[in-house]
Amino acid sequence: MGTVGYSLIASTLPVSAFATQQAQRHAEEVILKNVRLETGFEQDDVEVTATKTELFCLTIANGKIKSIQPNRDLPGAIDAKGHLMLPTMKDMHIHLDKTYFGGPWKAHSKRQKSVKDMILLEQQILPEMLKTSTYRAERLIELLQSKGSGFARSHVNIEPSSGLNSLKNLNQALEHKRDGFAAELVAFPQHGLFNSKSEGLMEEAAQMDIDFIGGLDPFTIDGSIEKSIDFTVQLAVDYHRGIDIHLHESGESGLKTIQYLAKKVMENPVLKGKTFVSHAFALARLDEPVLKKTCEQLAEAQMGIISTVPMGGMVMPLPTLYRHGIPVMTGTDSVIDHWSPFGSGSVLQKANLMAQLYGYSSELDLSRALRIATNDVLPLDEHGNVQWPKPGDTADFNLVAASCSAEAVARISEIKAMYHRGKCVFSL
Numbered sequence: 001m002g003t004v005g006y007s008l009i010a011s012t013l014p015v016s017a018f019a020t021q022q023a024q025r026h027a028e029e030v031i032l033k034n035v036r037l038e039t040g041f042e043q044d045d046v047e048v049t050a051t052k053t054e055l056f057c058l059t060i061a062n063g064k065i066k067s068i069q070p071n072r073d074l075p076g077a078i079d080a081k082g083h084l085m086l087p088t089m090k091d092m093h094i095h096l097d098k099t100y101f102g103g104p105w106k107a108h109s110k111r112q113k114s115v116k117d118m119i120l121l122e123q124q125i126l127p128e129m130l131k132t133s134t135y136r137a138e139r140l141i142e143l144l145q146s147k148g149s150g151f152a153r154s155h156v157n158i159e160p161s162s163g164l165n166s167l168k169n170l171n172q173a174l175e176h177k178r179d180g181f182a183a184e185l186v187a188f189p190q191h192g193l194f195n196s197k198s199e200g201l202m203e204e205a206a207q208m209d210i211d212f213i214g215g216l217d218p219f220t221i222d223g224s225i226e227k228s229i230d231f232t233v234q235l236a237v238d239y240h241r242g243i244d245i246h247l248h249e250s251g252e253s254g255l256k257t258i259q260y261l262a263k264k265v266m267e268n269p270v271l272k273g274k275t276f277v278s279h280a281f282a283l284a285r286l287d288e289p290v291l292k293k294t295c296e297q298l299a300e301a302q303m304g305i306i307s308t309v310p311m312g313g314m315v316m317p318l319p320t321l322y323r324h325g326i327p328v329m330t331g332t333d334s335v336i337d338h339w340s341p342f343g344s345g346s347v348l349q350k351a352n353l354m355a356q357l358y359g360y361s362s363e364l365d366l367s368r369a370l371r372i373a374t375n376d377v378l379p380l381d382e383h384g385n386v387q388w389p390k391p392g393d394t395a396d397f398n399l400v401a402a403s404c405s406a407e408a409v410a411r412i413s414e415i416k417a418m419y420h421r422g423k424c425v426f427s428l
C-alpha cells in the first residue's frame with residue numbers, strides 16, 4: 001500500500017533531459033546520490049510489518065530541494081552511502097544562554113531543593129556565567145547540530161542579575177552560527193516576573209529581537225495567577241509576540257494557571273496558535289474527566305504543550321494530548337547546567353523515551369513517534385503515502401544510520417550528517 005511520490009516525479013523527466021540538466025547546473029547546486037528515502041509501508045492483514053525504502057539522487061539549489069530522481073552513479077555527487085534521510089529535528093525548549101556545556105564538568109548540588117532555591121543560586125552565579133555564555137552557547141549549538149537539530153526555541157533569562165546581557169550574548173552566538181542553525185527566542189523572567197521586579201526589563205526585551213513572552217510558575221513564585229498571566233498576555237498582545245511559560249506547578253494552582261491562560265487566549269484570539277505551556281506537570285495527575293475537559297479547552301484555544309517527556313512519578317498524558325489534536329513538542333531543556341547534569345542534546349532520544357514510556361513498539365507506532373522530534377514532519381503519513389521530502393521543500397535534513405524512521409527512533413540511530421538550508425553543517 002501507499003507507494004507514491006518519487007517514481008512519479010522521476011518519470012516526468014527523461015534520462016537525456018536529466019543529463020542535460022546536470023551539464024547546465026548552477027555552481028550552487030549540490031547533488032547527493034545514494035540517499036535512502038521511505039516510499040511506503042508493507043502490511044499484512046493485521047498491521048504494518050515493515051517500511052519500504054529506495055535510493056535516490058537529490059538535487060539541492062538555493063537552499064531548497066530542487067528535484068528527487070532515481071538513483072544514479074553521478075560523478076561529482078556527494079555519496080550519502082545509503083543513509084536514511086530524515087527531517088531536521090527541532091529542540092523546542094532549551095536554555096542556550098546558560099549552560100555548563102563547553103566548560104568543566106559539574107554535577108548538580110543537593111543544596112537547592114526548590115525553584116526558589118534555584119533563583120537564589122542563579123543570582124549568585126549568573127554574573128560569572130555571563131562571561132562565557134556566548135562561547136558556551138556556540139558549543140551547545142554544535143552539540144545540537146551533531147544530534148540532528150537545526151532549530152531551537154531558546155528561553156533566555158531576563159531578570160535584574162543578567163539584565164539584557166544574556167539576550168545580547170546569545171544573539172552574538174546565534175549570529176556566529178546563523179548559516180547552520182535557526183532559533184526563536186523566549187524572553188524568560190526566570191527569577192519571577194514580580195518576585196524579581198522584572199516587569200520593566202521584560203517590556204524592554206519585548207521590543208527587541210524576541211518571539212515569545214515567557215513566564216514562571218505565577219502562583220508559587222509571584223503569588224498571583226491572574227496578575228502574572230494578565231501582564232504576560234498584555235505584553236504579548238502589545239508587541240505582537242507569542243507566549244511560552246514555564247509551569248512546573250502541579251496540583252490546583254497548576255491546573256488553574258492553564259485554565260486561566262486558555263481563557264485569556266480565547267479573549268485575545270490573536271494569541272491562538274501562538275501560546276504554549278512548557279512542562280505543564282499539572283496535566284500529569286488529573287482525573288480522566290478533568291483531563292478531557294482541560295484538553296478540550298487547550299484545543300479550542302489552539303494552545304500547545306512542550307514536554308521534556310518526564311519519567312518516574314510524572315508521566316505526562318501525551319497520547320491524550322495528541323488525541324485531542326493539541327500540538328505537542330519536546331526539548332532538551334537543561335543540557336548539563338546547574339539545573340540538571342543530564343542532557344545529551346538529542347530530541348531523537350526524547351522520541352525514543354516517548355516510545356518506551358507509552359509502549360510505541362510496533363513499526364507504525366515507532367515511525368509516528370518521530371513526530372515529537374521533528375515538529376510533526378514525517379516522511380510518510382499513517383497510510384504510507386510519501387509526504388516528505390518534496391521538491392520545493394527547504395533542504396533541512398539529516399542523514400541517519402538507520403533503515404527507516406522506526407529503527408531510528410527505537411535505536412536512537414547515529415546522525416551521520418546534518419544539512420541546513422542545503423548546506424552540510426555537520427558530518428561524521
Ligand SMILES: [Zn+2]
Nearest residue numbers: 095155246333
Ligand atoms: Zn526550561
